[in-house]
Amino acid sequence: MSSVGPASNVPKPIAGPSSYLDDRLGAGNFLKRNLRKVFPDHWSFLLGEIALYSFIVLLLTGTFLTFFFKPSMEHVIYNGSYDGLKGVGMSAAYASTLEISFDVRGGLLMRQMHHWAALLFVAGMMVHALRVFFTGAYRKPRELNWLIGVLMLTLALLEGLTGYSLPDDLLSGAGLRITEGVAISLPLIGTWLTFFLFGGEYPGEDVISRFYSLHILLIPGILLALISAHMILMWVQKHTQMPGKGRTNTNVVGAPFYPAFMAKAGAYFMFTFGVIALLGTFGQINPIWLFGPYTPADISAGSQPDYYMGFLEGALRMMPAWEINIWGFTLPLSVLIPALVPMGIIMTGLALYPFVEQWVTGDRREHHVADRPRNNPHRTAIGISAITFYGLLWILGANDEISWTFQISLNWTTYIGRVLIFVAPVVAYIVTYRVCLGLQRSDAAVIGHGVESGVIKRLPHGEYIEVHVPPAEDIEAHIRGKEPIPVIPGADTEPGGIPPKGLRGPIGRLKAKLSKAYGGEKIPLDDGHGGHAHGDAGEHTAVGASEDKSLTH
Amino acid sequence: MTDNNHDIEQPDERVPKRVVGTPSPAASATLLGAKETAGGVDVPGVNLQDEKTAKKGEKIAALCFTITLLSGIAFIVSYVAFQVHGVESAGISNVALGGSLTLALLSLASGLVVWVRMIMPKYTLVQERHLMASDGGTRSYVGETFLQGAAESGITKRPLLRRTLLAAAAPLGLAPLVLLRDLGPSYADFPEKLRHTVWGEKTKEGKNRRLVVEGTGAPIRAADFNSPGGILSVVPEGYEHDLNALAKAVLILIKFRPEELKSGTNLNWTHDGIVAYSKICTHVGCPAALYEQTTHHILCPCHQSTFDAADGAKVVFGPAARPLPQLPIAVDNEGYLVATGDFAVPVGPSFWERGDAEAEVREKGGHA
Numbered sequence: 001m002s003s004v005g006p007a008s009n010v011p012k013p014i015a016g017p018s019s020y021l022d023d024r025l026g027a028g029n030f031l032k033r034n035l036r037k038v039f040p041d042h043w044s045f046l047l048g049e050i051a052l053y054s055f056i057v058l059l060l061t062g063t064f065l066t067f068f069f070k071p072s073m074e075h076v077i078y079n080g081s082y083d084g085l086k087g088v089g090m091s092a093a094y095a096s097t098l099e100i101s102f103d104v105r106g107g108l109l110m111r112q113m114h115h116w117a118a119l120l121f122v123a124g125m126m127v128h129a130l131r132v133f134f135t136g137a138y139r140k141p142r143e144l145n146w147l148i149g150v151l152m153l154t155l156a157l158l159e160g161l162t163g164y165s166l167p168d169d170l171l172s173g174a175g176l177r178i179t180e181g182v183a184i185s186l187p188l189i190g191t192w193l194t195f196f197l198f199g200g201e202y203p204g205e206d207v208i209s210r211f212y213s214l215h216i217l218l219i220p221g222i223l224l225a226l227i228s229a230h231m232i233l234m235w236v237q238k239h240t241q242m243p244g245k246g247r248t249n250t251n252v253v254g255a256p257f258y259p260a261f262m263a264k265a266g267a268y269f270m271f272t273f274g275v276i277a278l279l280g281t282f283g284q285i286n287p288i289w290l291f292g293p294y295t296p297a298d299i300s301a302g303s304q305p306d307y308y309m310g311f312l313e314g315a316l317r318m319m320p321a322w323e324i325n326i327w328g329f330t331l332p333l334s335v336l337i338p339a340l341v342p343m344g345i346i347m348t349g350l351a352l353y354p355f356v357e358q359w360v361t362g363d364r365r366e367h368h369v370a371d372r373p374r375n376n377p378h379r380t381a382i383g384i385s386a387i388t389f390y391g392l393l394w395i396l397g398a399n400d401e402i403s404w405t406f407q408i409s410l411n412w413t414t415y416i417g418r419v420l421i422f423v424a425p426v427v428a429y430i431v432t433y434r435v436c437l438g439l440q441r442s443d444a445a446v447i448g449h450g451v452e453s454g455v456i457k458r459l460p461h462g463e464y465i466e467v468h469v470p471p472a473e474d475i476e477a478h479i480r481g482k483e484p485i486p487v488i489p490g491a492d493t494e495p496g497g498i499p500p501k502g503l504r505g506p507i508g509r510l511k512a513k514l515s516k517a518y519g520g521e522k523i524p525l526d527d528g529h530g531g532h533a534h535g536d537a538g539e540h541t542a543v544g545a546s547e548d549k550s551l552t553h
Numbered sequence: 554m555t556d557n558n559h560d561i562e563q564p565d566e567r568v569p570k571r572v573v574g575t576p577s578p579a580a581s582a583t584l585l586g587a588k589e590t591a592g593g594v595d596v597p598g599v600n601l602q603d604e605k606t607a608k609k610g611e612k613i614a615a616l617c618f619t620i621t622l623l624s625g626i627a628f629i630v631s632y633v634a635f636q637v638h639g640v641e642s643a644g645i646s647n648v649a650l651g652g653s654l655t656l657a658l659l660s661l662a663s664g665l666v667v668w669v670r671m672i673m674p675k676y677t678l679v680q681e682r683h684l685m686a687s688d689g690g691t692r693s694y695v696g697e698t699f700l701q702g703a704a705e706s707g708i709t710k711r712p713l714l715r716r717t718l719l720a721a722a723a724p725l726g727l728a729p730l731v732l733l734r735d736l737g738p739s740y741a742d743f744p745e746k747l748r749h750t751v752w753g754e755k756t757k758e759g760k761n762r763r764l765v766v767e768g769t770g771a772p773i774r775a776a777d778f779n780s781p782g783g784i785l786s787v788v789p790e791g792y793e794h795d796l797n798a799l800a801k802a803v804l805i806l807i808k809f810r811p812e813e814l815k816s817g818t819n820l821n822w823t824h825d826g827i828v829a830y831s832k833i834c835t836h837v838g839c840p841a842a843l844y845e846q847t848t849h850h851i852l853c854p855c856h857q858s859t860f861d862a863a864d865g866a867k868v869v870f871g872p873a874a875r876p877l878p879q880l881p882i883a884v885d886n887e888g889y890l891v892a893t894g895d896f897a898v899p900v901g902p903s904f905w906e907r908g909d910a911e912a913e914v915r916e917k918g919g920h921a
């Protein structure tokens with residue numbers, strides 16, 4: 001848009017304003033570099049965008065809700081148009097949520113869209129994070145963006161928790177009560193924390209208005225800042241790309257930002273928005289009028305939190321009773337362990353993974369070509385094992401429904417669950433590891449022997465064989481994107497030999513062991529005879545090899 | 554994760570002189586002009602659609618945009634046409650508004666997709682990527698400049714300046730924390746509050762407080778609550794709607810046959826087989842609201858802690874670690890159930906300062 005010279009044939013209505021802006025901002029220099037910025041294409045790169053667009057929908061619908069919602073616990077007598085609760089005493093917050101639902105045009109739609117968007121927002125973040133994890137896209141130089149992501153996920157859970165509590169119905173109150181019960185169980189600071197949060201004893205008169213300012217100002221503000229940082233870093237570092245023909249660690253192959261990526265992103269935003277609108281229209285969610293106003297004395301049967309809190313619920317249910325009293329103080333471990341440990345394992349594990357992997361592999365290079373999950377079997381196995389752990393807790397958060405549906409005794413779902421939580425992740429790890437190696441082997445077979453052509457040939461001595469043909473070039477390039485996982489030099493020093501400096505002592509020896517197990521090439525693609533499957537493969541192999549060298553400096 | 558539908562057109566040269574897609578300095582003036590967008594010009598990585606596809610795409614996209622236009626109008630019309638006042642009308646309005654909005658957004662999305670897929674070229678542009686790190690020269694320049702600036706400012710040479718500045722920042726940094734003090738109540742003996750409920754207070758007339766039925770507020774005549782297996786949710790008289798009081802004082806009242814009660818239950822605190830337990834679960838505080846008559850089990854719906862109501866509400870299953878505290882009850886001279894005192898131990902979830910309150914009571918010879 002800059003330096004629109006007289007010879008240019010940019011139409012005047014565009015040329016005028018753009019030179020006005022460029023004269024003042026010099027925006028042309030920026031646009032010159034960025035208008036045609038190349039974005040690689042893969043379906044899995046769109047997962048993060050679901051989260052981004054859901055967040056925008058949350059901002060829009062949430063702002064609408066703030067115009068009508070009254071964040072107050074003042075006691076009022078309901079006198080709106082929902083007959084079922086006329087004349088019932090309740091908090092102003094609950095009454096205003098009823099008003100939004102039944103007396104404001106579009107209010108119910110906005111409420112339901114807001115809630116659905118919240119679910120989609122967290123789901124989008126989770127699958128996006130999994131994509132990044134399994135393709136190793138968190139590796140240098142993208143560790144900081146990974147950390148920002150983990151922080152956003154944590155904040156989103158908090159944001160959901162505060163939002164869920166706002167309508168002050170019986171269901172949201174149960175969630176709040178559990179939050180309080182967990183907070184007060186914390187050693188040393190528990191009572192202080194809850195009395196400060198609730199402005200006194202539970203439930204008090206303050207918590208809704210406090211959660212309100214957290215929910216509509218503080219946490220969204222921080223999220224907005226983090227999302228911006230996330231986007232800027234992504235823009236500066238450029239997107240990773242899947243391995244494939246012509247794609248290297250030093251280029252980006254794809255479509256330009258303007259016009260293709262821009263239009264696609266717009267379409268995708270509208271699509272997300274439209275799906276949320278569809279869910280908000282036809283998918284009834286959180287029908288607070290059916291639950292009634294909150295009272296600490298009652299609970300609606302089958303209370304369930306939103307799904308992203310389900311794993312905490314499951315953990316709380318699985319934990320056996322355990323409480324310790326020492327020197328007049330109480331450690332309610334049956335609350336502390338399930339509330340803190342699974343969340344701690346998952347969030348800390350996520351945050352530390354890139355750094356632990358770097359420590360184990362000694363790999364300090366930049367990575368811009370994503371891994372195929374099978375090509376780093378230990379990482380993939382760890383990821384699936386973590387998903388199993390999380391998913392199991394999540395399912396067990398609904399063990400009453402499982403017990404009811406399958407007619408198993410409730411107690412048995414718990415006993416079985418307690419065992420599975422430890423066993424299933426291990427099994428998942430082993431199975432995944434094997435599957436990855438199996439897939440690598442079939443990749444090696446494709447490179448080594450070609451793909452089945454469907455043509456059957458009869459050999460002179462009567463045997464039938466299927467003719468194998470070389471794989472298509474793009475498939476081969478995709479497979480050949482595999483790189484051995486680095487191992488710290490000297491990690492395979494023989495026992496009795498002298499290991500290099502960093503690998504001595506107990507920690508050093510552990511590091512060497514881990515490095516050897518985690519890294520290396522388990523199933524080489526060219527098993528001595530690969531690359532000869534077809535005539536022109538030679539060239540590609542050569543290119544691939546030279547690239548590999550340039551990466552292992 | 555296979556990704557095999559990318560037919561990448563590599564430019565002939567492995568290392569193109571000019572990275573395709575980024576303008577050469579000289580050509581920048583014509584970036585938006587004829588060069589790439591005008592049909593026919595052969596730019597590597599930009600494969601134009603053939604005109605027939607594009608024409609078809611234009612028609613489909615235009616149809617989509619028209620649907621969006623119409624549904625947008627339908628949205629506005631629905632807003633005006635459907636008033637809301639109660640469940641039914643809100644439902645109708647919701648479907649009209651939501652349906653038209655959904656249609657508008659989804660067909661806009663479809664139109665855009667058709668535009669990208671059928672009208673815009675297929676792109677496989679290649680752009681170079683550089684290491685993130687700045688080169689060594691730049692780094693050392695920045696490092697030197699930083700040190701030079703620090704030296705010029707005097708912060709390194711003048712410790713007095715530095716130390717007083719740091720010291721000055723400390724109280725200011727603490728100020729926001731200090732300001733948070735009044736988030737909490739003015740008293741600081743929080744745990745003490747958790748040890749008492751309104752059952753321990755006499756009424757204004759100095760009498761024991763009556764148990765009343767949650768919801769109706771009716772006092773309970775012991776003689777009328779006489780069918781074994783009967784259960785009531787009970788709140789303190791005078792605090793029927795005080796949520797802060799209820800959060801600790803709500804009870805579950807159960808009528809037993811006298812022979813059903815076991816040693817865990819303090820018989821002195823019962824009246825004619827009627828026992829009162831705190832309804833607040835000792836796990837994290839949900840109301841333990843479910844009761845199974847045949848087994849005498851009280852079940853908390855939150856995490857399924859199960860208490861044996863016949864045996865002092867001791868835990869028989871689940872994560873709760875302590876029994877539901879029992880409230881001492883009796884009848885007043887009119888035959889209504891009253892509390893004769895507070896719970897002997899704190900009700901509800903455990904907290905750090907709680908200690909083994911049950912053991913303390915037992916030590917004093919009491920019954921928890």
Ligand code: HEM
Nearest residue numbers: 058059062063065066115118160163164166167216220286
């Ligand atoms: C960023 C992530 C956000 C999440 C995960 C989230 C989640 C939620 C949830 C689950 C509810 C309960 C909805 C219901 O009634 O069913 C809620 C309510 C609410 N949210 Fe949000 N929200 C987010 C952002 C926002 C923003 C940015 C605003 C305002 C600017 C906002 C304003 C509100 C208001 C006013 C309510 C209460 C109204 C009602 O429940 O009817 N939210 N939120």
Ligand code: FES
Nearest residue numbers: 834836837853856
């Ligand atoms: S609150 Fe009752 S079992 Fe958790």
